[in-house]
Amino acid sequence: MCALFATAARAEERTGGRGALNFLEEIEAEDIAADTLTRRAARHDAVRLMTAHRSKGLEWRLVVVAGVQEGLWPDLRRRGSLLEADRIGRDGLAEPLTPGALLAEERRLFYVAATRARERLVVTAVQAPADDGDQPSRFLTELGVEPKDVTGRPRRPLSVAALVAELRATTVDPRVSDTLREAAAQRLARLAALADEDGRPLVPSAHPYRWWGMFEPTRSRVPLRDRDQPVVLSGSALDQLANTCALQWFLGREVKADAPATAAQGFGNVVHVLADEVASGHTPADLDVLMERLDSVWNALAFDAPWKSAQEKENARVALERFLKWHVMDRTGRTPVASEHDFDVTLGAGDYEVRIRGQMDRVETDGDGRAYVVDFKTGKQAPSSAEVEHHPQLAVYQLAVREGAVDEAFGGTRPEPGGAELVQLRQGAAKRDGGETLPKVQAQKPPEGEWVGDLLATAAGKVLDERFTPTTGQHCAHCAFRASCSARPEGRHVVE
Numbered sequence: 001m002c003a004l005f006a007t008a009a010r011a012e013e014r015t016g017g018r019g020a021l022n023f024l025e026e027i028e029a030e031d032i033a034a035d036t037l038t039r040r041a042a043r044h045d046a047v048r049l050m051t052a053h054r055s056k057g058l059e060w061r062l063v064v065v066a067g068v069q070e071g072l073w074p075d076l077r078r079r080g081s082l083l084e085a086d087r088i089g090r091d092g093l094a095e096p097l098t099p100g101a102l103l104a105e106e107r108r109l110f111y112v113a114a115t116r117a118r119e120r121l122v123v124t125a126v127q128a129p130a131d132d133g134d135q136p137s138r139f140l141t142e143l144g145v146e147p148k149d150v151t152g153r154p155r156r157p158l159s160v161a162a163l164v165a166e167l168r169a170t171t172v173d174p175r176v177s178d179t180l181r182e183a184a185a186q187r188l189a190r191l192a193a194l195a196d197e198d199g200r201p202l203v204p205s206a207h208p209y210r211w212w213g214m215f216e217p218t219r220s221r222v223p224l225r226d227r228d229q230p231v232v233l234s235g236s237a238l239d240q241l242a243n244t245c246a247l248q249w250f251l252g253r254e255v256k257a258d259a260p261a262t263a264a265q266g267f268g269n270v271v272h273v274l275a276d277e278v279a280s281g282h283t284p285a286d287l288d289v290l291m292e293r294l295d296s297v298w299n300a301l302a303f304d305a306p307w308k309s310a311q312e313k314e315n316a317r318v319a320l321e322r323f324l325k326w327h328v329m330d331r332t333g334r335t336p337v338a339s340e341h342d343f344d345v346t347l348g349a350g351d352y353e354v355r356i357r358g359q360m361d362r363v364e365t366d367g368d369g370r371a372y373v374v375d376f377k378t379g380k381q382a383p384s385s386a387e388v389e390h391h392p393q394l395a396v397y398q399l400a401v402r403e404g405a406v407d408e409a410f411g412g413t414r415p416e417p418g419g420a421e422l423v424q425l426r427q428g429a430a431k432r433d434g435g436e437t438l439p440k441v442q443a444q445k446p447p448e449g450e451w452v453g454d455l456l457a458t459a460a461g462k463v464l465d466e467r468f469t470p471t472t473g474q475h476c477a478h479c480a481f482r483a484s485c486s487a488r489p490e491g492r493h494v495v496e
Contacts, residue, residue: 052113063117065110068125068137074106110139164191164205213493224254224466230346230353231460235400239392242459244475250468251481259480266301267312268378270294271425272340272361275323275376279339279362285327290320319378319425322439326423329438334372338363343405349456352464356400363406370418371406373397382424388442394420395444395452417446 011023048060067073076099088094097105114121123143125136140147156162170176170184191206204210225231233241241249252258274290277283283293294316303309341360346353362374375394383391397405398417407414421443428436462468470487485491 052109055116056112059116059118061117061119062122063113063120064122064124065113066124068110068123068140070135070137073110073137073139074103076102076106107139107142110137114143160191160203161205164188164203167191167206168211223464225463227464230355231463232355232357233456233459233463235356235358235393235396238396238455238459241462242392242455244473245471245479246462246468247470247485248475248479248481251484257481263301263303263308263312264379267316270297270301271316271319271323271378272376274320275327275361276340278324278327279336285324287317287321287324290324291317294320315426319439322425322428322437323376323423325437326439326441333367334364336362337365337371338406338409341406341409343400345400345403345405347399347403347453347456349453349460352457352460354456354460356396358397360397360406363409365410365415366418368418369410369413369415371401371410371415372418373401373420375420375422377422377424378426379424380426382422382427382440382442385442388422388444390451391420391422391444392452392455394422395447396456398444398446399452419446420444 007027008023011026048058052065114123123140125140125147126134127136127149128134136147156166167184167188171181171188173181188206191203192201194202196202201207208214237249237253240253274283274293277293278285278290283289294313298309298313298316301309301312303312338360339362341363342358343360344355344357346355348354360373361376364372364374366372373394375397388394398420400406401415401417404414421441424440424442427440429438429440433441470485472487476482476485476488479485481491482488483491486493
């Protein structure tokens with residue numbers, strides 16, 4: 001176990017934090033185990049950083065003992081190895097050290113650290129103004145000198161990263177002299193040239209090739225879409241691309257960088273499949289039968305906790321019960337024609353052609369032969385009545401009906417669209433519409449005017465021009481790309 005952690009430490013020093021899986025692959029690829037006992041050679045031209053235990057027998061001109069805080073030095077907590085091998089004595093197990101013995105051991109260790117300096121010793125500690133804050137160790141009073149109280153903070157942290165940052169800032173600061181800027185640049189060059197015995201840079205952050213904002217943005221020579229071909233979109237993605245956030249659409253739909261499917265999406269998929277089985281006649285419209293089918297796949301959904309799984313299963317039961325009551329009720333003589341109907345049509349949209357591909361959850365017809373598109377929803381939020389009136393997905397479905405998307409389901413004839421509707425299976429209807437046992441139905445009339453075509457043209461133009469700019473709104477709360485979004489504080493560019 002100790003050898004494994006030692007190897008991991010060396011791997012991190014050598015290649016940086018590449019992740020546990022990459023490290024394990026490297027270990028598995030070794031034909032001969034790496035030598036974990038070889039002590040690495042110490043550099044004589046560098047600062048040695050070590051524990052007090054490892055400093056025994058060594059000396060330096062200058063020694064800094066940092067962080068001598070009460071509670072840390074002396075550390076009177078009981079400690080030992082994982083297997084408490086330090087307790088194994090000649091006559092059996094030895095008793096753990098008493099607090100007094102631990103204090104004496106800590107004092108001896110502090111003495112070892114303080115006596116490593118031949119010429120100069122610096123001991124640092126923090127004294128917080130509050131009584132319950134950090135306080136200096138009691139050992140400071142045993143040094144024989146009066147501690148020097150230093151208030152405030154240095155202008156920068158005493159670290160390599162802070163030094164590089166200060167030098168970089170100086171090279172571009174118009175308020176300093178040319179001589180100072182040149183001196184800062186020379187020091188950066190010296191730092192960038194430092195390397196270890198294997199030729200690896202010691203301060204890679206000092207080299208300009210590691211600085212963000214130094215290169216021009218890359219541009220692909222291959223267009224995202226062929227301008228001579230129709231722009232392929234889906235009805236469900238249209239609203240996201242045209243109205244919500246083009247960047248979210250690009251990263252999720254085109255780059256395929258969206259988060260893995262959640263249990264909520266699995267919930268919706270299961271309910272949609274069962275609704276399709278009932279509509280197509282493969283499964284009877286019986287709640288007990290549907291629940292048996294649900295039980296057979298439910299455990300495949302990954303919920304965070306058992307109680308959440310039980311809660312969502314009950315919600316699924318209620319959603320299926322609402323669907324069954326909606327399915328068998330008389331809805332002005334409408335009858336189902338197709339379920340999970342695939343379609344592929346090309347629509348004209350201004351100067352563009354848009355190819356819409358997708359799947360309609362359900363297609364129905366009335367006594368006049370008109371077509372109605374039904375889209376089942378299992379989300380917890382529903383759009384407002386005004387939003388449904390101009391709902392892009394429903395409108396595109398109806399436009400697709402006019403262009404022949406359901407001709408095959410209607411025996412080769414082309415029906416007129418009679419409307420489309422969202423059936424919210426998670427939400428009950430109002431009392432005037434049947435109450436909680438029925439789903440909330442939000443209907444859209446056949447679209448009038450050119451707003452659907454304008455929406456398609458806007459979406460197609462963004463895709464062909466590759467204008468995927470972010471748009472903020474309520475959708476940002478559930479967006480998986482906030483860390484990559486320049487419109488969000490956590491995703492702003494490092495270099496503006």
